[in-house]
Amino acid sequence: MSGDKILSVDRLTMRFGGIVAVQDLSFAAERKRITALIGPNGAGKTTVFNCITGFYKPSGGAIRLTHDDGRVIALERLNDFRIAKQAKVARTFQNIRLFPGMTALENLMVAQHNALMRASGFTLLGLVGAPVYREAEKQAIDLATDWLRRVNLLDRADDAAGNLAYGDQRRLEIARAMCTEPALLCLDEPAAGLNARESAALSELLLSIRNDGTSILLIEHDMSVVMEISDHIVVMDHGVKIAEGSPREVRDDPKVIAAYLGTDEDEAAAVMESGS
Numbered sequence: 001m002s003g004d005k006i007l008s009v010d011r012l013t014m015r016f017g018g019i020v021a022v023q024d025l026s027f028a029a030e031r032k033r034i035t036a037l038i039g040p041n042g043a044g045k046t047t048v049f050n051c052i053t054g055f056y057k058p059s060g061g062a063i064r065l066t067h068d069d070g071r072v073i074a075l076e077r078l079n080d081f082r083i084a085k086q087a088k089v090a091r092t093f094q095n096i097r098l099f100p101g102m103t104a105l106e107n108l109m110v111a112q113h114n115a116l117m118r119a120s121g122f123t124l125l126g127l128v129g130a131p132v133y134r135e136a137e138k139q140a141i142d143l144a145t146d147w148l149r150r151v152n153l154l155d156r157a158d159d160a161a162g163n164l165a166y167g168d169q170r171r172l173e174i175a176r177a178m179c180t181e182p183a184l185l186c187l188d189e190p191a192a193g194l195n196a197r198e199s200a201a202l203s204e205l206l207l208s209i210r211n212d213g214t215s216i217l218l219i220e221h222d223m224s225v226v227m228e229i230s231d232h233i234v235v236m237d238h239g240v241k242i243a244e245g246s247p248r249e250v251r252d253d254p255k256v257i258a259a260y261l262g263t264d265e266d267e268a269a270a271v272m273e274s275g276s
């Protein structure tokens with residue numbers, strides 16, 4: 001990796017009482033690239049995400065986000081609300097967290113709440129239907145409609161999110177995150193529970209998001225997705241980094257095969273092969 005970094009994690013440590021979930025972890029994510037964080041269950045991946053997105057305050061280390069204009073933001077000093085708003089880091093969760101009773105379109109409108117609140121003068125201009133607010137609302141609907149189209153859910157715009165098929169809900173979550181127009185999109189196991197066809201569609205969607213210029217940080221167990229779309233892979237085990245590199249480098253690394261996939265070499269090879 002030699003390019004332009006959007007995210008630098010430097011000696012990140014996270015302890016829970018006596019448990020060291022992440023220890024001295026350093027890695028970087030390049031701008032407009034897909035960086036994957038992989039590792040066996042309990043390796044510490046979600047804890048890293050929670051530190052980056054402000055859900056946890058790290059016990060030690062630094063997390064820096066550098067915007068296109070050169071502004072550097074120390075994420076470990078901000079709470080989750082400011083990380084989303086100021087640093088423009090968006091995330092999805094392992095378990096889907098849509099508003100199930102709201103329509104697909106409404107879920108994407110809620111994601112644009114901050115911009116709409118500003119345009120409404122924090123209520124009054126919205127209440128009287130001022131032109132500035134109506135224009136902002138139109139732009140928000142256009143953006144939401146655009147994303148519904150991109151995730152192939154335009155015909156489901158008025159259906160309750162909770163009534164959508166599981167794979168559709170996963171894509172709607174990504175669309176919702178994209179409606180915040182993030183600089184860095186963090187996805188926690190977006191392919192979990194998807195069938196092969198849905199995983200392939202997800203890979204295509206994530207590549208198109210990257211090609212449009214959004215940087216992506218991805219936690220994923222589905223090796224076919226990871227190996228197909230990642231530009232760079234960081235491998236963790238027991239809270240530390242054990243390897244990093246291109247998909248090919250990581251796939252061929254004996255440390256990864258042994259430590260990440262356990263001691264059963266046949267099984268390890270089979271899982272890695274599923275991504276080749």
Ligand SMILES: Nc1ncnc2c1ncn2[C@@H]1O[C@H](COP(=O)(O)OP(=O)(O)OP(=O)(O)O)[C@@H](O)[C@H]1O
Pocket residue numbers: 016019020021039040041042043044045046047048
């Ligand atoms: N809030 C918490 N309190 C105590 N221990 C925690 C907490 N969150 C995570 N841990 C512990 O930290 C370690 C790393 O967990 P983490 O969820 O980050 O791993 P992971 O790599 O995301 O695993 P998985 O792939 O199963 O989601 C585990 O031992 C876990 O039990």
